[in-house]
Amino acid sequence: xxxxxxxxxxxxxxxxxxxxxxxxxxxxxxxxxxxxxxxxxxxxxxxxxxxx
Numbered sequence: 001x002x003x004x005x006x007x008x009x010x011x012x013x014x015x016x017x018x019x020x021x022x023x024x025x026x027x028x029x030x031x032x033x034x035x036x037x038x039x040x041x042x043x044x045x046x047x048x049x050x051x052x
Contacts, residue, residue, distance in 0.1 A: 013048050 003014075019037075029037075029047060038045045 011046065011048050013046060 028049075034045055034047060
């Protein structure tokens, strides 16, 4: 089976790198915080929650 044929319930992604934050004191980053991070990186970002 190819990865394209799988059904995902959360937003999923495959990347060359990740920025992982553990126990930041918040459950989820807000849109404003993501916009600031994207501006700092010079590239759009997408939040994907990991369930390990």
